[in-house]
Every structure is written in C-alpha cells, then in structure tokens.
Amino acid sequence: MDLSKLEKIFGERFSTSEAIRLQHSHDESWHVPKSIPDAVVFPQSSDEVSIILNFANERKIPVIPFGAGTSLEGQVHALKGGITINSLHMNKIKEVNLEDMDCKVQPGVTREDLNLFLRDTGLFFPIDPGANASIGGMCSTGASGTNTVKYGTIRQQVMGLKVVMPDGEIIKTGSRARKSSAGYDLTHLMLGSEGTLGFITEINLRLHGRPDAISTGVCNFNNLNGAVNTVIEAIQIGLPLSRIELLDEVQIKAINKYKNTKHDEKPTLFIEIHGSPLGVKEQIQQFEEISKDNGLIKFEWSDQQAEIDKLWSSRHNAYYAALNLCPGKKAFTTDVCVPISSLTECILETKKDIKNSNIIAPIVGHVGDGNFHLILLLNPDDQKEVNEAKKINDRLVERALRMKGTSTGEHGIGIGKKDFLKTEKGNSVDVMSQIKKSIDPNNIMNPGKIF
DSSP: OOHHHHHHGGGGGEEEOOOHHTSSOOOOOSSOSSOOOOOOEESSSHHHHHHHHHHHHHTTEEEEEEEESSSSSSSTTTTOOOOEEEEETTOOEEEEEEETTTEEEEEEOOOHHHHHHHHTTTTTTTOOOOOOOOOHHHHHHOOTTHHHHHHHHHHHEEEEEEEOOOOOOOOEEHHHHHHOOOSOOOOHHHHHTTTTTOOOEEEEOOOOOOEEEEEEEEESSSSSHHHHHHHHHHTTTTOOEEEEEEEOOOHHHHHHHHHHHOOOOEEEEEEEEEHHHHHHHHHHHHHHHHTTTTTEEEOOOEOOOOHHHHHHHHHHHHHHHHEEEEEEOOOEEEEEEEGGGGGGHHHHHHHHHHSSSSSOOEEEEEGGTTEEEEEEEEEOHHHHHHHHHHHHHHHHHHHHHTTTOSOOOOSTTTTTSSHHHHHHHHTTTHHHHHHHHHHOOTTSTTTTTTO
C-alpha cells in the first residue's frame, strides 16, 4: 500500500510508527485487535480530511475515524488495516453564540474542554458519558450519560454538522435555527452511524443555562428492588431530577477501594437536582419521602461544589474502579435500555444470572431513562470466562428485547453487538445497508462495523 502521497502532504502529522499504529488499534473494550492500521493521520481541517478520504476512496483503502479512543464496542478497530484518521488536532471551539445559546466546535474538542471554555458564560454542555470523550466520538456513537434524564442525549443537542463524505465531498446538514422542515434529516442520519457514513468535522451544538442551585445526594437502600422502584416512582410523579445513577453493592465496594471512600456497600443512588434554591429543597424532600417507602437506609445531601465534584468523580471512575477489583483482567462492558416500567425486573433477573456465574460484574446505570450497564471482568485469553460472559450478555440482551427495549442504550453496535441488530431491527437493517451502499459504494468508511 503506497501512502507516500499522504506522507508528503502531512509530514509529521502522518505516522507509520508501530507504536502509534498499535495505540490506534483498540479502544477501551475487551475486544482483542485482529490487526492494526497501516498509517495514522492527524488532520486539522475539513479540507485535509477531504484529501485523505478522496485518496482512500480512489484506492479503496479502509478509513477508521478515531477520537479519544473511549468507545466500548470496538468501533475504532482497524479490522482490515487501512488509514486511521485521528481528530486530536481538530480541537478548536470555532464560535459561541451567547444570545442564541449555541456553539460550533471541531470533533476533537472534548466535553471537559468545552465546559471549561464556557465556564464564565453562564452556559454549559450537558452530555456527560463519564469518560472525557471527544464531541465527534459522542456524535458518532449517539452518546448520552448521567444527565440524560433531564437534557436528553447527544441527538437532542446537535443542530447541524459538517461532514466529509467517503469520496471527499464536504456537506453541511441542519442549521442554527431551532427547527426546520427542509428535506431529509441528514444530521440525525449521521448521529450514531459510528463512522460508517462519513467523517464529522464540525458540530453545531445547543447549550444550556447553568442552574441557580444544584444539590447532589447519596441514598443507600436495603436492596436493589427498593432503589430501582424509587427511581421509577420519582419519574412517574414528574420529579424533575437531573441525574439518577444506580450503583449496586459490588460497584460501591469497587469505588471505596479505588477512591478510598467510605460509602455504605449497599445498592445506592447518586442523585442530582437542578433549579431554583426553593425548588431544589422541595424536590429533595419529595425524593426522600419516596425513598423512605422503599427501604431507604441513609439519605445524605450537599449543595457544596467540592462535595458534588467528589461524588461525581467517584461515579465517573466506576469503570476503572471495577477493573481494580480484579487486577490484570479486562472489562467486557455492555449496556441495554428498557422501558422504565420494566427496569426493576430486568435488573433483578440480570443480577440472578451474575450470581449463578463465576464472573464478577458490577452494575451501574443511568436508570432515570431505563439504561444500565454491566462491567463483566474477565481474562480475554481464558475462553471459559469469555464464553460465560458472553452467555450473560446474550441473556441480558434477549431479556431487554423481550421487554421491548434495545440491545444498546448508548455504547453502539461496533463489532460487539452486530449479531443482535438484526433481531432488534428486523428488515430495517436491510434499509440501513442500502443507505450505506449508496453513500459509501466502496465500503471504505469503518468497514466491518454495525453490519
């Protein structure tokens, strides 16, 4: 594969170093890379991405988009070699429109970068998947996270995109208007497409006003059933919660060990409420009353920013805390999402599967929208452990689909859940495949993912 033309154009921002290629061969999932990219390129603009894709399309060379590398279903694996495009240097915040509460960013900007930039504006970007993911990667996988119950997913925040298509053509989708009835919704077609339709180079995002008051709480329960039912009841009465995170006793134990905290090792809810000072106080009281009826053990709240940051730091480090339970093992991380009325049943049945296995698997979840995760700890070289984990995952997904849910609430399909997509979506997968073939006839964009 002669890539000398790209090397001449990009110079030091083009690499065939084995160390760099290995670094770009995997994400944070348990999937073992089968190959590595032939080269990694670090463009700085849409025009430079266009040059790379035009070059690759003419030669039918696979192209793999790469952001922060925090995906969890093998989305960045170079299954057939090719060229990995890293958006690291596409990290400019191009404009912020305070009056209209929106902004334009390049895909390499991370959520933490953006919120740090916005700190003194009174605005913020609410999507928080836990990891400091790039905005482009979040768009690619359809990310959501801890604030979803109040603010929605990345799909609700994106107003428009600039995308480089597989042949190098640059298109724009959407606008800065708050709504439009003009033509096909190409913006939402690209969101969640996992790099299989084009390379996103600019994103127009909605921003939100920072609340006047924020309070965060920790609620411990006698059992999982009580914790989950508390969430369901709070949602059903319309309590305007901003974050509702469930951590089972195994995950709490992991966090205590990893962060040297002293949380009671019981099923626990991390809660956050935004609003006016009086409104927040009233909502805390309502939530406490609901919790008491469901086996509440302890109820602690704080409106001090340092305490709030400390609490959410614990939640954001749940993945690494889980890995710390079994040093040397990898995390087979999976997620499902079900209608909230089925959430208790789905989690309790899953807990039984874990109990009947030899796998350690903490449960965490954005339960306010019916989404939860398993972090199955295993040795990828131990086929017995891999098979056991796969059986738990298979049963989890089958259970979620039986309950009219989905095989993945936010991680995406990648290479890990392709087998479930047809079961979930039926012959609509054929329509997706036709769209892919029409837009990318040479199948250069992230081949082997989703389909």
